[in-house]
Amino acid sequence: MVKDIKSILLEEVSDLHGVPAGAYNIRLNSRLDSRSSTADIEIVSKTDKSGIDIIIKPNTKNQSVHIPALVTESGIHDLVYNDFYIGENADVVIIAGCGIHNDGSETSEHNGIHRFFVGKNARVKYVEKHIGSGEGTGERIINPQTVVEAEEGSYVEFETTQLKGVDSTIRTTTARAKAGATVIVKEKILTHGNQYAETRFTIDMDGDDSSVSLVSRSVAKDKSKQKFVSVINGNARCVGHSECDAIIMDDAVVTAVPEITANNVDASLIHEAAIGKIAGEQIIKLMTLGLTEAEAEAQIVNGFLK
Template sequence: MSTVDLSRFSFSGGENAAPVDDLTRLPAEDRQRLVLAGIDVHDRQVSGAFMQLNHAGVHGLDLMDIRAALKKYDGLPQYYWQLLNPDKDDFTRMAHERLNGGYFVRARRGVRLTEPVQSCMFIKGHGAGQSVHNIVVVEEGAELHILGGCATAHEARDAAHLGITEYYVEKGGKLTFTMIHNWGESTTVRPRSVGRVDAGGVFQNNYILLKPVGDLQMYPLMELAGSGAVARFNSVIVAPSGSYVDCGNRIELNAPDTRGEVISRVLTTGGTVINRGYIGAAAAPAKGHLECKGLIMGGGRIHAIPELNSNQDGVELSHEAAVGKIAQEEIEYLMARGLDEDEAASTIVRGFLNVEIMGLPTPLKNAMDEQISLLETGRAM
């Protein structure tokens, strides 16, 4: 992990902790950056929207600023800093000491929300630091899809984002959390995320990074604490020149009949990616699978680290990892069917970076497809 001097950044709050009442008033450049972070400012087909801060009035859904939730619910003793130790590292300590934002989302018992909840963390200014704490609760039998985006303004330079997130999926609940990052080339990003899934619950996490980032390090942990619980992580990551990405996902199968899956697709066009994956099983029967695949184009480095760990009979854990370049015979095969070399390469890249993830809005799908199409020529960066 690279060293980060947090004293370089201002975590005093100010603009980056203030409410944004009307996203349509943002500059056009920033609205486009939000589209690439999954947020369409004109979309009304959502259950609620949060961007430091919009409130929602949907039956069965609580959506509010974390600071308001801490006041309203007497400090949220059931959830706040219950899965993560604030003394874990410098970043958790700073987030604990300098809380200046975040959200509390709760789907009430038995409530199934058909439209996604949108959330976005946005940073403006030079040397700005943003320190947030998010709590997501899906009560028994409820279902929730959050479409989260993180972005910097087009003029932001040398910014830092510290993001604490705690996920709670109760018995029979289902949470789908789709996160899209659109950080700047000089942004330092340190998410710290932990979740717990109770019996029969399902957690699915989709993570997408297609644009440059200065220095990103994250390793979310999901504990399957109840019988029949399921966790799935899907990641699509592109690292252009200058980007340093140390990322991965960890699943702990701590109850019988649990299942975990980690699937990642990583492409470097000059950047460095450390791609981690871990599944541990402390109970049986349990099943887990890791799949880490990397593609190198125009230089760069990918270091894949898959790990499986168990001492239990009746556990089935597997992994496959591969890192390489586009095979020339694949290019030639497509060229023989009428594509030129760039078109053939883009077709292969698009197939490799499968972003057909359920629930993405059309503007985001279109923007992402355009970015992927431009990767081979380097124009996307």
């Protein structure tokens, strides 16, 4: 049974249908499940705490590493520290994600603290999906913390998705961008029932010609609550953009708290926030094509979160 749940979670959070090629580390119920390194990407266990170091050699190109974390038992409280060392001029994709399946009455929780040390002119795309499942009454909690140090000329892109089953999440991201560095974050969140999701970004652009783009698209249903907090500090000649775009439904609550600070005369910073319900004419148009009201709403939400 556990094997079946593990396979389902792996597919949902990392698009894996078996053991991946290349470097990978699969964590299951707070323990190492399986691991593989390559000539260019080494994964080693930490000796002082729970977690791993992922060491990507300079000039590594067109390679990927998978690091999913899975919880399949009730009552698990997982805490992991993962450090990524990306060498100069590397160009890699990191596919992470966490899935919690809870059929019991106790809370199951995964907290991941990830630090990225991105070398000069390196490019990193980090893809992370969070999902919760199971028929139990125990909560499913995922709290990721991310710290990014982007060296000169580097490019860091985060694509994060949480669309079902997670009862509570607080997602915290801090980043420092040196000269010419780019940090891009694209997040998608769907909450329903009594779920709570909070996202906190703090970005410091410390080098000339650095840039940041934060884009959050979310849907809040039923009595769920969401909070989006973004802090961008322009400490040099730089460009920063923050955008929160949310659809609110039923009795849900969405809060957006932007803060942009220009500490340099050549810092150009923009924040956009939009929170609103689905327009009635959108639903009516789809209903004229034969959809029910519920089907029309679902189509609009799916399109919005693509």
